[in-house]
Amino acid sequence: MIEMHDIWKTYPDGTVALQSVNVVIDRNEFVYIVGPSGAGKSTFMKLIYREEVPSKGQLSVNGFNIGKLKQRKIPYVRRNIGVVFQDYRLLPKLTAYENVSFAMEVIEASKRQIRRRTMEVLDLVGLKHKAGSVPAQLSGGEQQRIAIARAIVNNPSVIVADEPTGNLDPETSWGIMKLLEEIHFRGTTIVMATHNKEIVNTLRKRVIAIERGTIVRDEPRGEYGYEI
Amino acid sequence: MIEMHDIWKTYPDGTVALQSVNVVIDRNEFVYIVGPSGAGKSTFMKLIYREEVPSKGQLSVNGFNIGKLKQRKIPYVRRNIGVVFQDYRLLPKLTAYENVSFAMEVIEASKRQIRRRTMEVLDLVGLKHKAGSVPAQLSGGEQQRIAIARAIVNNPSVIVADEPTGNLDPETSWGIMKLLEEIHFRGTTIVMATHNKEIVNTLRKRVIAIERGTIVRDEPRGEYGYEI
């Protein structure tokens, strides 16, 4: 489903964020991406939903060759990928409800469907009562949960989550993890960057460890840690 | 040093974020603020550096009555408080170096002093090599560390840190915690909101637990947790 062959990413200022990354993530896998700050985790994820393009190498997602994708096709590839951004990226002028329903309007869902499903996912992340608040009126953790709600609302076939529990207390974090696991059981591929040792070590899944731009470890049912 | 007497905070949209909070934090204390997402932790911190004003109650910081503070005096009170914001709040057009040195320019430090001290703190947070990058060129954890560097650069008498390790891997987090402890030993008051159970339970300090806007627990050398 996600295949990387000798992927390199060099940013315009010369920073080499990824070096010769080779990875295959199958349909319906659950993968943790771990590594120290600045290792290249977010860069790895950004390549998948094509916020960044690889400087070198072959990358295919859901059968699309991301490097050679036509501009016109990009939106349709993205619609099958739900993304939780590390910095949330909520639209500041829209309410929590609108931020989520927006992702459904994009795929031209019907009005009734949008209403029902949006309230459903807001409930799942425990923020039904904050539907009318704009991001500035929400706490850090609440904004993060809205971002999660937006990522899952369209039932995408892949979810890419960049530290989705970074600003959440352990209890809420576990709630979110349970949610992700359930979605995973229903057949969704999940790629999640995280610093949360407890979660990784308890909810055992495949762990890909990145350090200084290279994959230093890739273990099924691995533990948190990235030193070689 | 920080005294709250029957503090209430109601946001303009009617959300009651804090209810009847009474707390005294002495000079040179180290306090963890814990609690679930949306409990009111950030609101508690915002009152201290006067981003928000209490709706009711008496609040004094470093001997200043925050509620009745003259506009003209606010900057001088803030200069004694180093703040790590939950959302970093770096100036997007300034480089990492400029974001930190800016806080020193504000207090009209000499040019030589600024150069020396700024490089020193960038080194402390391990980002000397990223001095020339603007925030958009930094990873989430790197941005967070720049925010920490800015908070400590002026040797303030109080440091207010809102989840300073939320986007950091455990190792870097421990580095930051060691830094904060050292600063604390040199006589600085530290108030830190966190979701990091491991840190709270290992580096034992006073723990104030907030839930639904009220202080539910306040223990010296406490453990992580907020259920009554």
Place this chain on the structure above:
Amino acid sequence: MRFSTLVRHIREGTKNVFRNGWMSFASMGSIIVSLFILGVFMILALNVDKLASQIENQVEIRVYLQLGTEQAKIDDINRQIGRIPEVKKVTFVSKEEGLQRLKENLDPDAQSALDGYENENNPLPDAFDVEVFDPQKVADVAKQIQAINASDADQPILGVKYGQGTVEKLFKITNAVRNVGLIVVAGLAVMAMFLISTTVKMTILARRREIAIMKLVGATNSFIRWPFFVEGVLIGVFGAAVTSAILLYGYSWLIRTTQYDLGLMLIKFASMQDVGGFIAGTLLVLGALLGIWGSTVSVRKYLKV
């Protein structure tokens, strides 16, 4: 596109006008300023044109005859002038009529000065007033009339006058006014384009993040563009409506207050009927185009995310 999506775009576009409060206001301001300036110059141009054609229509040739030219000769010359193709109308002005006109042109006080010049004492020659179809041909026709003398030993034509060069001067002035006006309008149009494109770029810059997020969520380019399009039309049309209202109200005020003063000079502004519909129509179309152009064409740059 589903119908409900279209409704959504219109709703979003309308909402955005209000959500972006200041930005919308600024864009509208730019459009109003630009259209206002354009409108003022359009009104000016219309009036100059009207004035010019008024003056041009008044341009006549006066042909003076030798004193004592006989009636038969007069009729003959009348016919000869009438045969020149460019001539529209020939009117005989006898010396009595000439004196009468002169008197009417004088102050009542000064009219008595002409007493005693009547009848046989009348020193004025008989004359013809000649109107031509194309005022710019006046000099040419005058020469042809003068040439009648060549075929007549009596040299019956004393002189041909058409304002001693004032006609040429007049055309130079009106043409100069027209050309300068055109240059000024063109310059202002460029300025207006610059102004609006700047405002739009600023608006877009402020919303670049927004557009980027939309794209990352999987929105197509046209999905993003539509609400911008609606927004642009609304802002443009509303801006044009405000401008038209200000301009036409101001113009009607100008007409009313100067009516008396200028009426004395036989100068008349182009009427509201002439100006109103034309200005309002042009501005509305331009406003809509500017709004659309501003909000859609410039989005393109940021759609490549």
Place this chain on the structure above:
Amino acid sequence: MRFSTLVRHIREGTKNVFRNGWMSFASMGSIIVSLFILGVFMILALNVDKLASQIENQVEIRVYLQLGTEQAKIDDINRQIGRIPEVKKVTFVSKEEGLQRLKENLDPDAQSALDGYENENNPLPDAFDVEVFDPQKVADVAKQIQAINASDADQPILGVKYGQGTVEKLFKITNAVRNVGLIVVAGLAVMAMFLISTTVKMTILARRREIAIMKLVGATNSFIRWPFFVEGVLIGVFGAAVTSAILLYGYSWLIRTTQYDLGLMLIKFASMQDVGGFIAGTLLVLGALLGIWGSTVSVRKYLKV
């Protein structure tokens, strides 16, 4: 404030002009557009004024005398007119000179028409040309001259002419042009203020977060304001310089290209010396003020954090 802090503010302000690329460009654009329009109208006003005073200076009274008035009487009337306080100069124009002038005004072709009217056949009366100090007093002086007849049984004055009401018309026109110009300039000034304040508000809106962060780090209001002030001055002065350059270059071009055409009509533009310094000076001062006003006054609103 430390000296090094002042240096820092100037450095920051200058840097900000470039850091905010588009925003600076837009502000400068607004200032250029506003000043340009203002400049065009200033030049227009200067020229209308010059033209008006040129025309006013040409306003003369012509006094015609009865045919056959004796030299003694002529000298007496000359003295009487000279005694009127508003009169600047009296010049005797004999009937011979009058005929000569008439000839010069005619086309060479038509001049021969006046042959045979010389000397004793000259039908023209002797006359005086009277210049007055204040052109607006012309009508009054004309009446006083006419009144000389009342004290003289011979009624030696045949008539007094000063353009049969054209003078009054002229004043009405020049005054109208001045007033309309003033209204237009005032209107445009308001528009310019609006335009600039909008741009500034947009700039500030975009930088509100920045200001808020600065305040939270402990910056005083004046510390935040200073770089904005420097930025404003730079943008304003640079904008004014660009505008002045465009305007003056354009104006010199206009003078050069129309020299020949308008020279024929004895109309002359105000010279570059008259206009250049005044326009450039005014615009630079205005530009700096606008820039400062824009970048500092509007910051105030966001300083209350």
